[in-house]
Amino acid sequence: MSTVVSTSTPSPVAKVSAKPDIGAIVKFVAVLIIALVVISPLFLLFVASLKPDRFQILADMGSFRAFWVSEPSLQNFTDIATFGGALPFGRYLVNSLIILFCTVLGGVFLNSMAAFVLAWGRLPGRALVLTALIGLYIVPQESIVLPLLSLVNKAGLGDSFAAQILPWMASPLYIFLIYQFFIQVPRDIYDAATVDGASPFRIYWSVFLPLSLPVLATVAILLGIETWNQYLWPLMVTQTDYARPISVGIASFFGHDSVYWNSAMAASVMMMVPVLIFYLAFQKWFVSSFISSAVKC
Amino acid sequence: MSSQASPMPGSASPGPIRAAMPRRKPPIWGGRLQELGMLLPACILIALFLLLPFLSSFEIALTNQRLIPRPVPVRFVGLGNFQQILTDSAFWTALWNVTRFTVMVLPIQCGFALAIALLLNQKLPFRNFFRGLFFLPAITSMVVVCVIWSTLFQYPTGPFNQIVGFLSFGLVGPIDWLGDPNWAMPSIVLLSAWQAYGFQMIVYLAGLQNIPETLYEAAELDGANAWQRFWNVTMPSLRQTHIFVLIITTIQAFKLFTQVNILTQGGPRGTTDTLVHYMFTAGFVDQRLGLASAVAILLFLIVLVVSLVQRFVVRDRR
Numbered sequence: 279m280s281t282v283v284s285t286s287t288p289s290p291v292a293k294v295s296a297k298p299d300i301g302a303i304v305k306f307v308a309v310l311i312i313a314l315v316v317i318s319p320l321f322l323l324f325v326a327s328l329k330p331d332r333f334q335i336l337a338d339m340g341s342f343r344a345f346w347v348s349e350p351s352l353q354n355f356t357d358i359a360t361f362g363g364a365l366p367f368g369r370y371l372v373n374s375l376i377i378l379f380c381t382v383l384g385g386v387f388l389n390s391m392a393a394f395v396l397a398w399g400r401l402p403g404r405a406l407v408l409t410a411l412i413g414l415y416i417v418p419q420e421s422i423v424l425p426l427l428s429l430v431n432k433a434g435l436g437d438s439f440a441a442q443i444l445p446w447m448a449s450p451l452y453i454f455l456i457y458q459f460f461i462q463v464p465r466d467i468y469d470a471a472t473v474d475g476a477s478p479f480r481i482y483w484s485v486f487l488p489l490s491l492p493v494l495a496t497v498a499i500l501l502g503i504e505t506w507n508q509y510l511w512p513l514m515v516t517q518t519d520y521a522r523p524i525s526v527g528i529a530s531f532f533g534h535d536s537v538y539w540n541s542a543m544a545a546s547v548m549m550m551v552p553v554l555i556f557y558l559a560f561q562k563w564f565v566s567s568f569i570s571s572a573v574k575c
Numbered sequence: 576m577s578s579q580a581s582p583m584p585g586s587a588s589p590g591p592i593r594a595a596m597p598r599r600k601p602p603i604w605g606g607r608l609q610e611l612g613m614l615l616p617a618c619i620l621i622a623l624f625l626l627l628p629f630l631s632s633f634e635i636a637l638t639n640q641r642l643i644p645r646p647v648p649v650r651f652v653g654l655g656n657f658q659q660i661l662t663d664s665a666f667w668t669a670l671w672n673v674t675r676f677t678v679m680v681l682p683i684q685c686g687f688a689l690a691i692a693l694l695l696n697q698k699l700p701f702r703n704f705f706r707g708l709f710f711l712p713a714i715t716s717m718v719v720v721c722v723i724w725s726t727l728f729q730y731p732t733g734p735f736n737q738i739v740g741f742l743s744f745g746l747v748g749p750i751d752w753l754g755d756p757n758w759a760m761p762s763i764v765l766l767s768a769w770q771a772y773g774f775q776m777i778v779y780l781a782g783l784q785n786i787p788e789t790l791y792e793a794a795e796l797d798g799a800n801a802w803q804r805f806w807n808v809t810m811p812s813l814r815q816t817h818i819f820v821l822i823i824t825t826i827q828a829f830k831l832f833t834q835v836n837i838l839t840q841g842g843p844r845g846t847t848d849t850l851v852h853y854m855f856t857a858g859f860v861d862q863r864l865g866l867a868s869a870v871a872i873l874l875f876l877i878v879l880v881v882s883l884v885q886r887f888v889v890r891d892r893r
Contacts, residue, residue: 302698309694313708316691319723319769320711326726340732392617399610407618414621417629418878420830420851421871424858425628425635428642445624448617478609507716509833510851514859525718529837532721539726546719553714561707564714565777 321345323550327543330354335539354544366519367545370527374506375552377442377523381505382498385447390494392448393456394482398468408457415450420510427514437517446505452497455570459493460486496567499560506553524549629875636868643862656869666870668845669853676764676849677828684768685820688775693809695776696783706780713773717833724766725838728752753838756846763834763847770834771827775820782816783809822885826878850874 322344326335330353338344358367395401396408426445427436435441463486471481487494509525516522528549531542557564636656640649660666691709695702712720727734731749739748752762786809794804832851835841841848841856850870858867 302700305697306700309699309705312691312694313705316769317708317711319720319727320715322726323719323723336726336729337732339726339729339734340737344734388617388620391613395610395614399614401607401610401614407614411621414625414629416879416882417625417875418826418830420832420854421875421878422625422628422632424642424854424864424867424871425632426624427859428635428640428864429628429631431643444620448620448624450621450625453617478606479613482613503714507718509716509718509836510855513836514855525716528718528722532725532837537725542722546722549716549719553716557707557711557714561703565706565710568713568774569777569781 318345320550323543323546326539327354327547328352329543330540332538332540335543354540355548358541358544358548365527365530365541365545367524367527367541367548369519370522370524370545371548373439373521374523374525374549376439377521378502378505380439380443381447382502384443385449385452385501386494386498388448389452389497390456390487390490391482393453393460394486395478396453397457397460398481398486399478408454411450411453415454423511423514430515436515437521439521441515442508442512442521442523445511446501446508449501451571452501455497456490456493459490463489493570495560495563496570499556499564499567500571502556503553506549632868632871635865636872638865640864641862642858642864652865656866657873659866660869660873665845665848666853669841669848669850672760672845672847673829673831673849675760676767676831677825679761679764680768680828681821681824683764684772685775685817685824687768688772688820689779689813691772692776692779692783693805695780706777709776710773712770713776715770717770718837720766720770721834721837724769725753728762730754754843756843759839759843759847763831763838766834766838767828767831771824775824778820779813779816782813786812818885818888822881825881829874829877829881850877 322339325345325347326338328347328350329335329338330351358365360368396404430436430441430445435444467485467489468481471485476484507525508523509529512521512523512526513529516526524545528542528545531537531545637651637653638649639652639655695706695709699705730736730751730753733752735752736749739750750758752758790808790812791804794808799807830851831849832855835847835849835852836855839847841852851874854867854870854874857863857870
């Protein structure tokens with residue numbers, strides 16, 4: 279993805295000077311309009327979250343007033359943050375952040391350690407482990423969640439943070455992604471470190487980790503998005519508000535006859551904002567991360 | 576699929592398949608123990624939370640086990656669960672629905688993704704900004720997407736009904752998009768395609784970047800117009816990308832659950848029930864773990880077959 283800007287059609291400006299400019303402007307405006315139309319649902323969400331009256335939100339949706347808020351108010355946000363709303367969204371958001379933080383931190387660490395041993399270790403049977411891992415990543419999460427739920431309940435981990443963190447930290451896909459990166463590190467680097475007498479963990483920690491920031495960022499982003507958006511698993515494993523993440527919290531609005539649109543909109547914005555902040559800061563990394571997840575399957 | 580995209584940005588060539596021979600030193604036991612300590616945590620987690628439930632699903636599927644154990648002992652029922660599923664018309668409806676979903680979502684999602692990718696592949700100011708903008712839905716949680724789109728689908732005065740009414744001079748509608756058995760699935764398709772096209776878009780963009788410029792120049796010299804260049808240069812060059820995108824979209828589509836669970840609960844009248852939703856209802860709502868495990872195995876087999884087809888096709892044509 280690093281070559282995005284460099285290649286494109288040869289500049290037509292050389293041939294004619296005035297005409298292509300108009301064409302370029304038309305093209306630009308066309309793309310801009312398409313982008314605005316495609317993205318407009320997200321814009322509507324942000325506008326609606328600033329309207330405190332849930333009936334007003336619905337009434338406005340049918341007209342251009344949906345794009346405009348005359349008296350912006352943060353009341354929806356204060357409502358759900360201070361537990362004044364129908365559901366404790368402050369709690370759900372904090373739960374989600376705890377789960378996200380532990381899963382990503384643990385996941386990056388455990389997966390890269392394992393990948394290092396698989397790529398450079400001397401342990402017998404590494405090839406077998408690698409083959410087993412590659413075989414396992416075809417198993418979809420959906421087809422193991424119910425037996426897993428039964429196991430987790432038997433182990434007394436139901437309705438806990440651990441049940442939402444531990445199962446998804448280590449993943450064959452991410453071990454494999456990091457493994458692929460590690461095996462491309464020149465042998466000389468590894469050899470130099472062993473000559474110095476460094477232990478395997480030392481080599482991993484001070485030589486390989488600093489080298490592999492791109493792939494670690496990729497794994498962190500993919501695992502982070504995946505964790506943040508988990509739905510099926512926390513829906514089944516959480517029974518109370520104790521460890522319930524925000525995704526399940528928002529979905530529970532739909533159970534009622536009349537949806538609290540104002541709270542649902544504000545909660546949705548709250549769920550989007552952390553992702554948006556990271557996305558704006560690391561946009562290039564996000565896109566390349568998703569590309570590299572394409573090695574899956 | 577390693578040929579689709581290099582595994583990480585900036586890595587030039589695939590590099591040598593490693594030749595890791597333990598030739599330098601006699602093995603140090605301390606080092607090996609440490610290696611074991613580094614490898615085991617991830618492996619234990621995967622064994623406990625992926626391998627064990629996967630294997631146990633085959634065992635559970637042969638019993639009448641309940642999610643919350645009952646005082647009566649669990650009974651071995653052989654292939655009874657599979658028999659029950661395969662004779663349950665609701666299962667076939669779910670399978671048919673998810674097939675219907677896949678057939679509808681594939682051309683819409685991938686076609687739209689390709690169209691946007693083609694737009695963004697041109698000389699364009701702020702191209703990276705646009706790419707970032709078009710990618711936004713892909714990082715939006717499906718739950719959030721459901722909140723937004725359920726207001727768009729609102730009956731009778733939501734935006735979609737207003738647009739349809741306006742375009743048809745009030746002859747059509749208003750339509751209860753998510754409540755009408757004829758419209759519920761197409762509505763889910765539209766929403767799903769909107770949420771997910773970003774991934775296919777960037778995969779197509781990467782594919783487009785890999786087409787050599789000389790091919791277009793040669794076609795232009797031969798007098799091919801833009802339309803002909805698209806069909807005779809772009810499309811054939813994207814062949815591998817197409818296969819990859821189609822397979823991965825198919826696998827995703829077969830796992831359809833979240834939006835259905837939130838917006839329609841499989842209704843109206845079972846028209847949006849899907850395989851995963853059927854499994855969820857059987858195992859979680861009705862507590863019939865054995866039956867649900869059998870569905871899970873069938874789902875795994877479907878995903879396996881689709882993946883194998885992809886490996887086959889890709890290897891064949893290389």
